[in-house]
Amino acid sequence: MPDQLADERALITGLVDGNAGRWDLDGLIPEDLLRDLGARGLLCAQVKPSYGGLGLDSATNGELTAHTGSLCSSLRSVQTSQGMAAWAISRLGDADQRRTHLRALTSGQLAAVAFSEQDAGSDLSAMSTRIQRSGDSVVVDGAKKWITAARYADLLVVFGQYEDSAAAVVVPRSAPGVTVDVIADPLGCRAAGHANVRLDSVRLPAASLLGGGGHPLSLLVTTALTYGRMSVAWGCVGILRACLRAAVRHASSRKQFGTPLTGHQLVARHLADLFVAEQGATRACEHASRCWDSKSPEVATAAVLAKYVSSRNAATAAASAVQVLASAAAQDGHVVARAYRDAKLMEIIEGSTEICQLVLAEHAVTTTL
Amino acid sequence: MTINEAATPALAAQIQAGLLAFLEAKTKQVVAPGQDIFGTGLATSMFALELVVHLEGTYGIEIAGPDLRLEHFRTVEKMTALTLRLKAEAESTDSA
Ligand SMILES: Cc1cc2nc3c(=O)[nH]c(=O)nc-3n(C[C@H](O)[C@H](O)[C@H](O)COP(=O)(O)OP(=O)(O)OC[C@H]3O[C@@H](n4cnc5c(N)ncnc54)[C@H](O)[C@@H]3O)c2cc1C
Numbered sequence: 232m233p234d235q236l237a238d239e240r241a242l243i244t245g246l247v248d249g250n251a252g253r254w255d256l257d258g259l260i261p262e263d264l265l266r267d268l269g270a271r272g273l274l275c276a277q278v279k280p281s282y283g284g285l286g287l288d289s290a291t292n293g294e295l296t297a298h299t300g301s302l303c304s305s306l307r308s309v310q311t312s313q314g315m316a317a318w319a320i321s322r323l324g325d326a327d328q329r330r331t332h333l334r335a336l337t338s339g340q341l342a343a344v345a346f347s348e349q350d351a352g353s354d355l356s357a358m359s360t361r362i363q364r365s366g367d368s369v370v371v372d373g374a375k376k377w378i379t380a381a382r383y384a385d386l387l388v389v390f391g392q393y394e395d396s397a398a399a400v401v402v403p404r405s406a407p408g409v410t411v412d413v414i415a416d417p418l419g420c421r422a423a424g425h426a427n428v429r430l431d432s433v434r435l436p437a438a439s440l441l442g443g444g445g446h447p448l449s450l451l452v453t454t455a456l457t458y459g460r461m462s463v464a465w466g467c468v469g470i471l472r473a474c475l476r477a478a479v480r481h482a483s484s485r486k487q488f489g490t491p492l493t494g495h496q497l498v499a500r501h502l503a504d505l506f507v508a509e510q511g512a513t514r515a516c517e518h519a520s521r522c523w524d525s526k527s528p529e530v531a532t533a534a535v536l537a538k539y540v541s542s543r544n545a546a547t548a549a550a551s552a553v554q555v556l557a558s559a560a561a562q563d564g565h566v567v568a569r570a571y572r573d574a575k576l577m578e579i580i581e582g583s584t585e586i587c588q589l590v591l592a593e594h595a596v597t598t599t600l
Numbered sequence: 601m602t603i604n605e606a607a608t609p610a611l612a613a614q615i616q617a618g619l620l621a622f623l624e625a626k627t628k629q630v631v632a633p634g635q636d637i638f639g640t641g642l643a644t645s646m647f648a649l650e651l652v653v654h655l656e657g658t659y660g661i662e663i664a665g666p667d668l669r670l671e672h673f674r675t676v677e678k679m680t681a682l683t684l685r686l687k688a689e690a691e692s693t694d695s696a
Contacts, residue, residue: 325665396670442665447638450648526657528650590646597628
């Protein structure tokens with residue numbers, strides 16, 4: 232299975248390796264590179280070939296996501312947003328909408344997904360963005376926060392209240408009334424193009440409403456987030472692999488007190504912990520992808536579990552990797568320095584560590600009694 | 601699109617029973633076929649998606665776009681009707 236994507240992985244390595252540190256410092260990935268990867272189908276690789284996609288299953292896309300994440304979490308974040316947008320469109324859109332938008336997302340156009348608002352972070356039911364029907368149009372009003380990849384995006388998949396339930400609407404970034412304000416100096420994933428997005432009476436054709444709107448909010452959110460959680464979880468596996476590699480390399484080559492660092496037991500323990508963190512996260516992700524690929528209802532919980540385990544492991548292990556490399560990793564742009572900052576943010580997004588704990592506790596209570 | 605008239609009531613009963621069992625296992629509550637499961641807060645955030653994937657996996661259908669709207673999921677009766685329709689549509693395209 233890993234060989235299935237050998238060419239794609241080599242291509243991504245060639246484009247990213249050696250550049251990710253600079254992108255992190257600049258807070259920017261060259262846009263033509265993103266569009267090139269998008270046109271190759273590599274930013275939303277589960278889209279079916281009939282829409283111009285690679286048609287990968289979740290497990291194979293997961294390995295691709297981990298590979299990207301091992302090189303650059305900013306690029307992997309763009310991949311997560313594009314994949315989540317494509318997944319939302321393929322689940323919620325009608326046949327015409329799928330054809331139009333999925334083709335766009337596999338031909339170089341870029342997309343972002345907007346849920347969060349000032350008063351609706353963990354509690355998305357508090358969203359106040361309104362999508363209203365007005366004759367042949369829909370009108371969108373609201374303000375979204377911290378939208379990954381919005382800086383680069385041509386299309387924004389915006390979630391909001393609609394009639395007595397909810398809806399998702401595809402908003403071209405160029406539509407009158409859309410304002411994108413780039414967020415300066417994020418803690419991590421610095422080149423992922425985070426931005427706040429204002430929507431002031433944005434009037435769009437009614438066909439922009441995915442599936443005609445009127446979906447239960449819980450279903451909309453969980454559908455999109457389940458893809459996002461899988462992608463973040465696999466991305467964190469990438470962070471873990473990068474940290475493990477860097478720590479082992481450094482500890483094997485550097486000597487202190489006359490012996491390689493690997494010979495000091497307290498350092499060796501860090502390496503063991505890094506290895507176990509990577510393996511545990513990989514197994515949780517593989518299980519969730521198996522649930523996805525076999526269409527098991529367990530997928531919703533398995534994705535939360537994978538995201539929870541991977542993001543926590545990545546945050547802890549990245550701190551260990553900094554400890555092992557010490558001054559060698561103490562500079563922004565270094566792969567381990569990036570991992571340390573990027574991993575922490577992964578504990579906040581797509582359901583924070585605490586929100587995952589609530590979901591998993593509820594699952595434990597309903598399934599164990 | 602034609603639905604096999606004789607098979608439908610039996611299939612409908614089977615789908616309904618399967619849904620009630622799935623719901624009761626997940627919510628630890630007895631659910632009535634006409635009960636509004638979204639309006640009464642029975643549907644947690646994980647649960648709505650689990651329900652969709654359960655129906656898709658069990659009956660070999662795909663529920664997407666307009667079929668995912670709230671009106672089709674309010675009650676077990678409505679979900680049964682949706683499943684019957686999508687199954688009939690899937691079978692008619694298979695045999696076409
Ligand atoms: C790097 C980055 C990228 C992002 N990308 C996107 C994006 O692409 N699209 C998008 O829509 N949003 C995005 N977001 C927003 C993100 O989804 C929210 O930050 C996240 O949902 C948490 O919301 P909040 O920041 O408002 O924190 P809050 O909800 O205010 O939470 C603050 C703290 O309280 C805890 N907490 C909250 N409620 C509970 C509870 N019931 N029980 C226990 N603890 C609780 C939280 O876990 C957290 O630790 C991004 C954020 C970041 C940082």
